[in-house]
Amino acid sequence: MxxxxxxFTSPGEFKKHIKAAAPLMERYLEEAGLIDAEWAKLLKSECAPKDIFGLDDSEMDALFQFGYQALEGGDLKSAELVFSKLCQLDSLDARFPFAMGAALQLQGxxxxxxxxxxxxxxxxxxWVDVYVRLGECLLAAGEYEQAGGVLSVAEVLIDEGYGSEALKAQLENLLLRLSAVLGGSA
Incomplete structure (x- = not known):
C-alpha cells in the first residue's frame, strides 16, 4: 500500500464516515461544555473556526511565524502542535498542512x-518546495516510480525559473539518489 x-477506497466511503462521526462529535462537545447553541449554529453555517474564535489574518500569520520559529529552532513537536492547530483553525490555507508536513517529515x-x-x-x-518534499518522502518510502513522477514536476518548475538555487541543488541530489536506486535508468 x-x-x-x-x-478510504472512495470519496463516498469518506463522506459516510464523516456523516457518522459528526453527531457523535457534536454531542461530545456539548457534553464537555465546549459548545453551546450559538457555537453549534456557527459550525453548521460552515464558518471557519478561525472566524468563530475571531482570529484575523494577522493573528493567524503570527501563529504561523511562531510555529515556523519552532521548526527552525529544532523544536519539532511544538512546531507540529502549532501547525496542527492552524490546520484546524483554517483548513483552506495551504501553508498550514505544508508546514505540518515538514515538521512530521523531519521526525521521520x-x-x-x-x-x-x-x-x-x-x-x-x-511552491516547488511541495513537490520536492513530497518526492523526498516517496523516495524515503521506497516508492520510486511515484517519486520520479513528482520530482520530474519539480524539475520542470525549477527549469521554468521557480524555486531557489538551494532547492535546485536539493532536487538534483534527490534525482541522483533516485537514479542510483534505479540503477541509472531514472
Missing amino acids: SILNFG CHGPAARLYLIALSLKAT
Missing part, C-alpha cells in the same frame, strides 16, 4: 507528511 493512501513520519503535502497541493499550493 502506498504512503499516499488515506485509508514520511507517510503522514506526504499526505499533508498532497492536501497542500489540493489547496492549490504553488
